[in-house]
Amino acid sequence: MASTEQQSPATPPASTGGTKTSRWRSRAFRGLAYQVILVVVVLLVGGYLAGNTLENMRVRGIQSGFGFFLQPAGFGIGESMIEYDSSEPYWKAFVVGLSNTLRVAVVGIVLTTLFGTLLGIGRLSRNFLLRTLCTAYVELFRNVPVLLQLLMWYFVLTDWLPDMSAALNPVTGFFLSKNGLSFPIPVWSAGHFATLLGLGGGIAAAWWHARRARHAFEISGAQWPVLWPAIGMLVAGTLIGWLVGGMPGAIDMPERGELNISGGGAVTPEFIAVTMGLTIYTAAFVAEIVRSGIQAVPRGQSEAANSLGLSRAQNLRLVLLPQAMRVIIPPVTNQYLNLTKNSSLAVAIGYPDLVSISNTTLNQTGRAVECILVMMTVYLVLSLLTAALTNWYNTRMAIKER
Amino acid sequence: MAAANAMRSLIAARPAPPRTAGSLSWLRRNLFADWKNTLATLLVVAVLVDWLPFVIEWGIVDAVLRPDNAACRALEHAAACWGVIAEKYRLILFGRFPFAEQWRPLVGMVMMVGLLAVSCLPRMWNRWLPVAWVVLFTCFFVLMRGGFAGLSFVETAQWGGLPLTLLLSTLGLGAAFPLSILIALGRRSHLPAVRAFCIGYVELIRGIPLISVLFMASFMFPLFMPPGKTPDVLLRVFVGITLFAAAYLAEAIRGGLQAIPKGQFEAADSLGLTYWQAQRKVVLPQALRMVIPSIMNSFISTFKDTSLVTIVSLYDLTGSLGLALNGDANWRQFYFEGYLFIGLIYWIGCFSMSRYSQWIERRLAADAV
Structure with missing residues (x-):
């Protein structure tokens, strides 16, 4: 042919011969x-x-349809941010699962960003030891399957740590044991409303100050200090709110009882293992992205900034970072998405995330098609939302050529 | 006038620039450049001094190497019990494969690793390489399944360990490769229906986690088949991994296709090549060469991702570790050492692949000049 x-x-x-x-x-x-x-x-x-x-x-004899979502689930969920018990319907269980997935994702993303950025900068350090250490970290953790890392952390947390009765107490108020981590939390009282209001006021004032500073710069070229006054406004606002609210200061401290730890906030070892494992794994990838992003800015940019008389901080803030960010942000969002998708591995260590709940429901009801469809749809929607956000950011940040 | 004065007075001599060669200067530049640098050095050294002796004692000096359960338990985790590996390595490496027959997966694995190494050499890249892989996979299957010439029959449910991990990642990626080329070409096609289908496929797969694809493979694929037929679980998982890897691979290849200058397409057109001739003889050879590093990355991901088949109860390397330790109360407490052992195997595989990827990238860049 x-x-x-x-x-x-x-x-x-x-144009050749026969029309056919x-x-x-x-x-x-x-x-x-x-x-x-x-x-x-x-x-x-x-x-x-x-x-x-x-x-x-x-x-x-399998029935189909999504009607079963309204029936009572009949299984308990180990941890939940929402009120839930086993008599509530399946759809509620799925919502709890989704909230647990998002909880791991949000905490993981914040920690990964901080940790990964530090590592990425560390890889570019002039200090040989620091540089080598960061490189070793990256090469070590990104070359081992994340599932294996999760399983390993979970084993260490649940097998090597002492029982609750002999919980470790590394810092006052923090207890670490087989049953997880307990930590102090402030007790909510009406006075905290005023504190929050004060913080809101501080944010508004800082924003207004930043706007005026930019305006002044555009008109006269005068450079007002922005960072420290803004931090001052935030602190002052919060402090005033707290004082007005009557200085609420009650803190719920976890306490060691005969057999267990009571009071305070607590997270389960499953949550710690998933969050820690995903953070450690994903940070290695983020570090590489940050490093290559910074290296992608041509050296001439820095030299030009120096020759214009910009200080080191100004150089970083006005010249290096904006250009590096343009390279860094898209792949980093991709990593955030990977982290969220990898949180589905929580099912292997029994953290009740969306996949785990779907799996339990599937085994109970036999509605394979429906459960898997719901699970896939939720992840797909999360991905598409992130993609839309990234696209919006990229269009906004793209170099505007005139 | 001030300028004239300034002209007359001599500028004081500046100190000579610091030496930039020699080990002393290296130390100064890399460890003690300024006070921040020195502080970092001291901090890192402090951490290392604090931890290294402990790690060495735990892992090497005080560790028990013999498969001696009593000695291991006496350590109470104060040192590593590598004895668990000595005791269980056959089960960890080969899973449930019949003990006396484990030379078969070993031979298969050695052949596979050998061909993998050969495939890494650019001068072996010719039309015989795919043929060699097809022959290898056939031999592997025949050897593993047995049922002839005195070899006992071993069903796929009993396959496990490292050979299964290698099989799933190489065969999965091998099958995904042709599929991904079609998808990548389809995504750039002028035909709207083809393009929409390919975009939909890639974005759908990339939006969901692998584990949901594997759940689909193990719970939904049986429903897809005509009643009464249930495909083999290994085959189902293999199809799942292939479909998943194809989407990521297609994106990598599309990157290469986009980098081909328009003139190449026009040149192919002006020579009167058909679409498929142009792709096969002009576009793909250039595009695939360009994306070899991305393809290697996909391979590394797939190799790591095969560990997920554990969750749908196949006994790959990760799964067979559980198989080896879960049921044995004596050794179960030494899971950590087991994780380190298989972690090392995965790490060696992934690290050597990423080093190879860097090498081939440099080499191809040199070829292109």
Whole structure:
């Protein structure tokens, strides 16, 4: 076939002899034919699979439909940020699972960003030891499967740590044991409202100051200090709010009892293992991205900034970072997404995330298709949302050529 | 006038620039450049002095190497018990494969690693390499399954350990490769239906975690088949991994396709090549060469990702560690050493692949000049 076509001109209209052959050889016609074939094949395969599935479900007596989501779930969930008990419907269990997934994702993303950035800068340090140490970290942790790391941390946390009755107490108020980490939390009281209001006021004042400073700079070129006054406004606002609210200071400290630790906030070893494992793994990738992003800014940019008389801080803030960020942000968002998707491995150590809840529901009800569809849809929506955000950011940050 | 004065007075001699060669100067530049640098050096040294002796004592000096359960338990985790590896390595490396027959996966694995090493050499890249891989996989399957010439039959459910990890990652990626080329080409096609289908596929797969694909493979694929037929669990998982890897690989290849200058397409057109001839003879050879490092990255990811098949109860390297230790109350407490052992195996694989990827990138860049 290929050898006959080689003779024909590549673009329509084909001018050779008989009209019949030239019609067949025209690119437009073949394009249409390919597409029709693809659509028909996809429909046929899809129809075949769907038909088999329905037939199988009929044979095995599996019911279909999403109605079961309203029935009581009948299983408890180890940890939840939302009120939940086993008599509540399946959809509520899924919401709890999603909230647990997001909790790991948000905490993991914040920690990964901090840790990964430090490591990435450390890899560029002039200090040989620091540089080597950061490189060793990156090479060590990104080359071992994340599932293995999660399992390992979970084992260490639940097997090597002492029982709750003999919990480690490294810092006052913090207890670490097989049952997780307990830590002090402030007790909520009405006075904290005023504190929050004060913080809000501080933020507003700082924002207003920054705006005025930029305005002044644009008009006269005068450079007002921004960072320290802004921090001062935040602190002052919070402090005033706290004073006005009557200085609420009650803190719920965890206390060691006969057999267990009571009071305070607590996180389970499952949560710690998942968050820690994902952070340690993903930080290695973020470090590489940060390093290559900083290295991507040509040295001439720094030299130009120096020759303009910018200070080191100004150079970093006005010249280096904006250019490095443009390179760093898209792949880092990708890593955030990876972290969120990898949090699904929590199912291996029994942290009740979305996948874990779907799996339990699937085993209880046998509704494989529905459970897996819901699970996939949720992750897909999260991914698409992130992608949309990244695209918006990229358009905003793209170099505007005039 | 001031300028004239200034002209007349001599500028004081500046100190000579510091030496930049020699070990002393290296130390000054890399460890003690200024007070911050010195502080960092001291901090790192302090941490190392604090930790290194402990790590060495724990892992080497005080560790028990013999498969002696009593001695290991007596350590109470104060030192490593490598005895667990000495005791269980056959189970960890080969899973549930019948003990007396484990030379078969060993031979298969050695052949596979050998061909993998050969495939890394650019001068072996010719049309015989894919043929060699097809032959290898056939031999591997025949050897593992047995059931002829005195070799006992071993069903796929009993395959496990490192050979399974290697099989899933190489065969998974090998099968994903042709698929991903089609998807990458389709994504750049002028035909709207083809393009939409390919974009939809890639974005769908990249948006969901591998574990959900594996769940689909183990719970939904049986429903897809005609009633009464249940495909082999290994085959289902293999299909899942292939479909997943293909989407990522397609994106890597698309990167290469985008980097091909437009003139190449036009040149192919002006020579009268058909679409497929142009792709095969002009576009793909250049594009694939360009994305070899990305393909290596996909390979590393797939190699690590195969550990997830543990969750759908296949006994790959990670799964067979659980198999070896979970049921044995005597050795179960030494999981950590087990994790370190298989972690080392994964690490050696991934690290050597990433080093190879860097080497081939430099080499190809040199070739291109």
